[in-house]
Amino acid sequence: MTWDEQARPWFECPACGRRCKHLYLDALACRVCCRLDYASRHLHRQVPGVHRVMRWRRMIGIDPHPFAAITKRPRHHTRFHRIVAQIRAEESKLVGHLSGITRDLERRARLRGMLPK
Numbered sequence: 001m002t003w004d005e006q007a008r009p010w011f012e013c014p015a016c017g018r019r020c021k022h023l024y025l026d027a028l029a030c031r032v033c034c035r036l037d038y039a040s041r042h043l044h045r046q047v048p049g050v051h052r053v054m055r056w057r058r059m060i061g062i063d064p065h066p067f068a069a070i071t072k073r074p075r076h077h078t079r080f081h082r083i084v085a086q087i088r089a090e091e092s093k094l095v096g097h098l099s100g101i102t103r104d105l106e107r108r109a110r111l112r113g114m115l116p117k
Contacts, residue, residue, distance in 0.1 A: 011023050011030075013032075015028075015029040015033040016030065016032065018032065024036065047098070048097065049090045049094050049097075050066055050094065053087055053090050056083050056087050056090075059083060060074075060077055060079075061077070066094060067091060067094075070087070
């Protein structure tokens with residue numbers, strides 16, 4: 001265990017020699033060596049762009065759900081039109097992505113005999 005300037009204890013990973021805050025007992029190694037990952041990195045990866053749209057919508061103070069109505073510009077917001085343009089562009093990409101998924105699912109269903117031809 002080593003100490004830095006602020007008197008914080010750090011561990012040295014026995015596997016790779018990196019300085020780390022935590023050692024895991026499964027293999028007595030750091031997070032990188034145990035190949036552990038943070039779940040929060042994968043929360044919004046199911047459909048690309050949804051999290052971006054939700055963040056932009058929250059920035060301008062409207063309903064954060066994709067494809068919800070966009071209200072008129074508030075007086076205090078100067079970047080409203082630029083952000084709305086980004087939202088509309090990203091939502092059009094989402095429509096393309098989701099229509100591709102729908103087309104693939106319908107094709108699979110037809111191949112398995114679940115839908116009429």
